[in-house]
Amino acid sequence: MYNFLKQTRKTIRSGSKEFMLLGVLVVIAFILTVLTKGKFISMANLQSMASQLPEFGFFTLGMMICILTGGINLAVVNTAAMSSIVGALVMVKIYAGGQGSAGTAIAIGMLAVFAVAALGGLLNGFAISFIGVTPMLATLATMIMFEGIGLLLSKGNAISGFPESFIWIGSAKILGMPFPMVLFIVAVIVYYILLEHTPWGKRVYMIGCNPIATRYSGVNNNKVLMKVYMISAICGALAALLIMSRYNSAKVDYGSSYLMKSVTATVLGGTDINGGYGRVMGTVVAVFIIQSISSGLNLLNVNRFLTDVIMGALLILVLVINFASSVVKNARKKKQNAIKA
Numbered sequence: 001m002y003n004f005l006k007q008t009r010k011t012i013r014s015g016s017k018e019f020m021l022l023g024v025l026v027v028i029a030f031i032l033t034v035l036t037k038g039k040f041i042s043m044a045n046l047q048s049m050a051s052q053l054p055e056f057g058f059f060t061l062g063m064m065i066c067i068l069t070g071g072i073n074l075a076v077v078n079t080a081a082m083s084s085i086v087g088a089l090v091m092v093k094i095y096a097g098g099q100g101s102a103g104t105a106i107a108i109g110m111l112a113v114f115a116v117a118a119l120g121g122l123l124n125g126f127a128i129s130f131i132g133v134t135p136m137l138a139t140l141a142t143m144i145m146f147e148g149i150g151l152l153l154s155k156g157n158a159i160s161g162f163p164e165s166f167i168w169i170g171s172a173k174i175l176g177m178p179f180p181m182v183l184f185i186v187a188v189i190v191y192y193i194l195l196e197h198t199p200w201g202k203r204v205y206m207i208g209c210n211p212i213a214t215r216y217s218g219v220n221n222n223k224v225l226m227k228v229y230m231i232s233a234i235c236g237a238l239a240a241l242l243i244m245s246r247y248n249s250a251k252v253d254y255g256s257s258y259l260m261k262s263v264t265a266t267v268l269g270g271t272d273i274n275g276g277y278g279r280v281m282g283t284v285v286a287v288f289i290i291q292s293i294s295s296g297l298n299l300l301n302v303n304r305f306l307t308d309v310i311m312g313a314l315l316i317l318v319l320v321i322n323f324a325s326s327v328v329k330n331a332r333k334k335k336q337n338a339i340k341a
Helices: 002-014 016-035 043-068 076-098 102-131 135-154 164-171 179-196 199-209 211-216 221-247 258-268 280-299 304-340
Strands: none
Touching: 016 280, 043 076, 043 179, 043 199, 043 221, 043 258, 043 280, 076 102, 076 135, 076 221, 076 258, 102 135, 102 164, 102 221, 164 179, 164 221, 179 199, 179 221, 179 280, 199 211, 199 221, 211 221, 258 280, 258 304, 280 304
16 A cells, blocks of 8 residues: 555656646636636537647647757648648649549548658758758758748649548547547557657657767667657648648648747647657647637637737746756755765
8 A cells, every 4th residue: 555655646746747737727727717708618619629729739749759859840830731732732633623533532632741741851850860950950941941842832822622521530520529639639649658658769858868878878869860850740740631621721821820839838848948858748738728828818809919929928938937947956956966975
């Protein structure tokens, strides 16, 4: 019994950040419910959040895995947009306004989305791991390049003309729950197992802590980073498919607002911006917090630009709190070492 209680206490301590974030989520939900006079917890708003949150969630998971290695993926949204435009063009070409097979068009179109996204992720990974370009500069360059490719292919217009059955991906429900949310839950479980319970996941954390020591311990950093940025891009591709289905079209600027939000949610969820530490569940709860704030402000008819200001201020606040916490911890360690000496 004593061992059980001891283990339970250890588990609670290790997940203290997640419990704190859950408390913040509950408080924010309560405040928004009061301010919106109950509209926030209405079935219509909850269904709307459940449909939109997975898109944001996938982008955030894609951002998180890069930040864990001490990097960042500024191109995650543009990779998704470019891949969605290529997939849309392929789908429309095969479907040909109803003359082609809807099933074949959707299957090949989706395959094109994932293939293009994976290639984009591999390009980022190659530039960072083999060439040695810093992640921020490498992904900034590909962000601009992928946006240009998307504009070139689409000429800045929205591409539509998908088979009607394609809308199922973004609008279907399974046991009353929107399919996008079901897909996101499955992805979170896979992500959790992959990062926190596999040898490969441990290597990701090791690179974020100390890439030089990790290399000397026998880990092939280049291969790990290549996979990291490919997985990040695939997460973006999943978000792209949901956005395509929801809008029934593809456009280069769809999802552009998610870039800053994904960084904010990742840092708010407890992932160290310098890499080496972060938990999947903390990130997921942070996604719910950001989405709740965004939906609540929308219900309160707050100006969209003011919403961006609030999100930016929140990111700065979280970074300041994390920095202050780090300073306090280092001061305590120095004091303890001085006492021992």
